[in-house]
Amino acid sequence: MKGKNQADRMELEGLYGKYAPMVYRRCYSMLKDDAEAQDMVQEVFLRIYERMDSLDLSQPSSLLWNTATRLCLNHIRDKHRHGVDVDSSELLLTIACADDEQESYEAKNILAKLFSREPESSRTIAMLHYVDGMTLEETAREVNLSVSGVRKRLRGLQAKLKNLEVK
Secondary structure, X not given: OHHHHHHHHHHHHHHHHHXXXXXXXXXXXXXXXXXXXXXXXXXXXXXXXXXXXXXXXOOHHHHHHHHHHHHHHHHHHHHHHOOOOOOHHXXXXXXXXXXXXXXXXXXXXXXXXXXXXXXXXXXXXXXXXXXXXXXXXXXXXXXXXXXXXXXXXXHHHHHHHHHHHHO
């Protein structure tokens, strides 16, 4: 058992050395706070270490990216529940529009209208599927819904978005 733990620690150190900067950038882009992002990086690697025996580490960047995203979203939700001033819709807008500043103002307005009356879980689903590129199956697993439930939410968002574009 002791040798296995040492092997796990060595593997984790290798993963940390290679992927910690990527995980930090992901966390910082979502949390917009250096200290929170650094804390979240530690949490991501701790979670990986705790579950190393049951995880498929053949594609660690994908696993770490998804873990960081999920933990940051949970952190944002927790802050929101405790009354800390966090606007998750603004977070989604920032992430979705990060590459194109010319059209970001218009896109932000459309997305703000789209998500203003949607539950937080719909924002999470949209972010995981459209921004992070997760499949319907992966998204469904992350949010504990059926694939058809995720598909229904995404179709509803698409219909509302088309309606907003027509107006």
